Amino acid sequence: MHLQNKVALVTGGGTGIGRATCLLLAKRGAIVAVNYSRSRTEAEETADIINKEGGRAIAMQADVSRDKEVQAMVELLAQQFGTVDLLVNNASITRHIPLVDLEGATEEIWDELFDVNVKGMFYCARAVAPYMNRNNEGAIVNLGSIAGQTGLGSSLPYAVSKSAVHGLTKSLARALAPNIRVNCVVPGAVATRWWAGREEQMNRLAPNLLLQRIATPEDIAQLICSALEQETMTGQMITVDGGQTL
Template sequence: MEFKNKVALVTGGGTGIGKATSIALAKRGATVIVNYSRSEFDAEETVRLIKQEGGRAIAIQADVTQDKAVRNMIQAAVRQFGTVDLLVNNASITKHIPMDDLDSATEDVWDELFDVNVKGMFYCARAVAPFMKKNQQGAIVNLGSIAGQTGLGSSLPYAVSKAAVHGLTKSLARALAPEIRVNCIVPGAVVTRWWAGQEEQMKKLAPNLLLQRISTPDDIAHMICAALQQEAITGQMITVDSGQTL
């Protein structure tokens, strides 16, 4: 129970990697705050699954693109649980646009992806930092993507936004040291709803990976927990991609 008596916030915690991470943290003893923006049913279902196994969890709605909403969420969490010890910046979105279709990468697409994928992670980190500093310890994990390393992804703005997350991780690691560790888990292809409608593409990809398997949300969740626990690492990009980028 390595996270016993710890309070963990997982943004976008009701689905995919966020759901797996919320459950993994609860199994390791953490009290989990499952954040959601629109997926209330999924967030409440994740809370139910955690409580069913004897864990502690609540769901809190907040749009991470809104700084005030993020601050209110953290204040509500602190009122109920006293602090926030761990933050998993998981909430992310994408738009599926062919990489060479530059005209479809409109201002609205850029703004929406950067608001959620980059600024949202910054707002959450900034809001929890004072409480972690007060405790003289804390850990943050941001969710990046190999798209941010390779430049290839579901869209050009998405890939660039994830490269920005990798940069944000390094800058936050410097800004929040020594009390708070900040790392980034960088998944390759993962079996989530993002692949809906592209199952055939996924099946073709798997045999070409060194480990010949697509990562699962549980694979990523276990690595997130490991990064949160490891006290000698900060500012690092940790790739989990079955050898996809080798």
């Protein structure tokens, strides 16, 4: 699938991997909706960069954990640009809790992480599916994490939520076939604001990776765009982690 003139929705599109993906999609000719929940300034900046460079982009607010907000956003996007062709389910949150601190993983934190990281991706996929089915084609990429494969990560609920994203990808690939392809990009460590305050820890990790470098948001964005374009692939987990989990 060529990305030229396709309408793409990127959740959490104002920062990090989301921003890099929005910028690359626009460079490849897509019309981009930069979704944000709270990062309004960053999302509007991302859209402005695209528009100033001759692309087409808008910033759109919606909390992905709220189904009605997601539906309203997708309807507005389709009204403005006619349809929705591509979805990048990037919006995710975490809480930093040592894995051994079981008491720290409260009911509130479990609910918060699953509402955004898992149910939010489902709500977005469900909202765009009718438009993609009408076009007889569409592509969705979910953002997983090696935390969902290894069980390690910023917290136990985060790792489990990402494992659920991997399962969601496979189930959606079955549910939405044959018109809509659903794949999952599974990053390892990526140099984003998630490492804020822990840069030293990130830099200690790099020499232990086979490729001896931490991925950039742009590295992940390249793979996301490739997965959107690949017409014979669905239900796949594509790991990009510098060899960390080999």
